[in-house]
Amino acid sequence: xxxxxxxxxxxxxxxxxxxxxxxxxxxxxxxxxxxxxxxxxxxxxxxxxxxxxxxxxxxxxxxxxxxxxxxxxxxxxxxxxxxxxxxxxxxxxxxxxxxxxxxxxxxxxxxxxxxxxxxxxxxxxxxxxxxxxxxxxxxxxxxxxxxxxxxxxxxxxxxxxxxxxxxxxxxxxxxxxxxxxxxxxxxxxxxxxxxxxxxxxxxxxxxx
Ligand SMILES: [Ca+2]
Numbered sequence: 001x002x003x004x005x006x007x008x009x010x011x012x013x014x015x016x017x018x019x020x021x022x023x024x025x026x027x028x029x030x031x032x033x034x035x036x037x038x039x040x041x042x043x044x045x046x047x048x049x050x051x052x053x054x055x056x057x058x059x060x061x062x063x064x065x066x067x068x069x070x071x072x073x074x075x076x077x078x079x080x081x082x083x084x085x086x087x088x089x090x091x092x093x094x095x096x097x098x099x100x101x102x103x104x105x106x107x108x109x110x111x112x113x114x115x116x117x118x119x120x121x122x123x124x125x126x127x128x129x130x131x132x133x134x135x136x137x138x139x140x141x142x143x144x145x146x147x148x149x150x151x152x153x154x155x156x157x158x159x160x161x162x163x164x165x166x167x168x169x170x171x172x173x174x175x176x177x178x179x180x181x182x183x184x185x186x187x188x189x190x191x192x193x194x195x196x197x198x199x200x201x202x203x204x205x206x207x208x
Contacts, residue, residue, distance in 0.1 A: 111178035123190035140173035162198035
């Protein structure tokens with residue numbers, strides 16, 4: 001994700017390796033094991049870094065990229081020491097509350113462009129999904145065939161009983177939950193043997 005070095009913000013000594021600190025975190029004394037199998041307390045960069053890493057992980061889980069996490073942690077830190085960035089405290093002490101609150105709203109998810117083609121033969125129609133999504137993938141399909149029939153298949157087939165013109169609607173759902181809709185008029189010619197129950201008036205549905 002990113003390389004991060006944290007210095008303790010309440011300690012007189014700041015460990016220096018080859019790099020100066022990016023951020024500071026509270027130098028909470030943490031329990032540790034000592035060599036004589038007893039507990040001890042230690043403070044220092046080793047105890048400050050997990051706090052900074054924890055905030056980084058939290059921001060990462062909220063959807064920020066690695067670069068955005070680092071920028072967010074640095075821009076919301078409480079400045080310490082010399083004004084602005086300095087070697088000892090970096091950008092300052094991490095401020096978890098400020099970092100995770102008032103995050104800029106994520107960009108809206110454009111809905112998918114729903115589209116489909118169809119091919120009918122003797123009342124049997126095959127529908128081919130042509131939907132696309134500009135920022136993701138289409139993961140769900142909900143079809144209504146205009147005669148009461150429905151399907152959730154991506155590329156369904158449907159057998160019409162009565163000839164006529166039907167408004168077929170596809171509702172495509174993307175991986176962010178946005179929905180796009182397409183409606184097409186589908187003309188269906190059904191063999192006479194199938195139409196006995198249809199009467200003389202062919203059903204017609206209006207397209208919208
Ligand atoms: Ca989308």
